[in-house]
Structure formats: structure tokens, C-alpha cells
Amino acid sequence: MALVPFAFPTKSDKTLLVWELSSGPTAEDLHNSLCTEFSQFGLLYSVRAFPNAAVARPGFYAIIKFYSVRDAHRAQKACDRKQLFQKSPVKVRLGTRHRAVQHQALALNSFQCQELANYYCGFNGWSKRIIK
Numbered sequence: 001m002a003l004v005p006f007a008f009p010t011k012s013d014k015t016l017l018v019w020e021l022s023s024g025p026t027a028e029d030l031h032n033s034l035c036t037e038f039s040q041f042g043l044l045y046s047v048r049a050f051p052n053a054a055v056a057r058p059g060f061y062a063i064i065k066f067y068s069v070r071d072a073h074r075a076q077k078a079c080d081r082k083q084l085f086q087k088s089p090v091k092v093r094l095g096t097r098h099r100a101v102q103h104q105a106l107a108l109n110s111f112q113c114q115e116l117a118n119y120y121c122g123f124n125g126w127s128k129r130i131i132k
Contacts, residue, residue, distance in 0.1 A: 006113050007106060009045050009065050014072045015095030016064040018079075021049070022086045023058035030060055033085040038064050041078065042071025043119040063095075067116060 009015070016038070021030060030049050038044060045065040052059045066072040072094060080092040108116065 006108050006116060009067055010106075011069075012095035013069050014045075014066045016066070016072055016076055017061065017093050017095055018064060018090055019052075019059075019061040020088065020090050021060040021062060022088065023060065024086070027060075030062075034062055034064065037079065037084050038066075038075050041075035042066050042068050043116060 018034070025033065027049055031047060034047050034049060035044065038047070043066070045067050047062065047064050049060050049062040052061060064075075066075070076092050076094050079090065081089045083089050107113075
């Protein structure tokens with residue numbers, strides 16, 4: 001079992017870069033498709049899709065952050081060079097950083113903490129109330 005801290009995922013080993021996404025769907029449809037496809041591997045912290053640069057061919061790329069390193073690695077292995085929800089295969093890579101950057105571990109808000117606890121602990125009734 002992996003340790004999942006109650007903090008914003010800042011390390012690149014929890015981040016997937018997805019590119020060669022087709023230009024056909026709307027940004028909202030693409031976001032929904034990415035969420036559906038990648039959430040089957042674990043709880044997602046964020047999914048962001050961006051249009052390719054003007055010098056590249058039309059389409060999108062995405063940055064997907066997981067709470068868990070293990071979930072990000074599984075998703076990368078399972079989805080790289082697969083068609084997923086479009087006709088052509090996508091490329092999926094783990095994020096990399098070329099220089100060491102120190103990040104302060106920022107705590108999640110209470111809703112995100114409850115969502116994380118419910119997902120990984122399997123109990124759908126966590127409360128914000130503190131019992132002494």
C-alpha cells in the first residue's frame with residue numbers, strides 16, 4: 001500500500017503529460033473523456049487540457065495529476081500508445097523536472113481531505129467534526 005499524504009501533489013512522478021489528443025471534441029468533452037479514462041486508475045487531483053501551440057498541428061495536450069505515485073505509473077503504462085477515446089493513439093509520459101525545486105507541502109482543504117479519505121479508505125461517511 002502506498003502512502004498518500006493529505007497535501008497538494010507537487011512531485012512530477014504524480015503528473016502525466018498526454019499529447020496527440022485530437023482537435024475534434026470540444027474542450028469540455030475532452031476534459032470529461034480524460035477524467036473518465038484516467039480516473040479508473042486512481043483519484044485525480046486535477047485534469048487540464050490545453051490547445052497545441054500555433055506552430056504545432058491542431059489538437060490538444062493535457063496535464064493530469066494524481067494523488068498517488070502508484071496510480072500515475074499504472075495509468076501511464078496502461079494508456080501510452082493506446083487509442084483510448086479517439087481514433088489515433090495518444091502518448092502518455094510521466095512528468096519530469098530537470099532541476100530540483102523545493103516545494104512547500106500545502107495541506108488540502110477539508111473537502112479534498114474527505115474525498116481522499118473516502119477513496120482510499122473505502123468509507124463514505126467521513127466528517128469534518130472533531131470528536132474529543
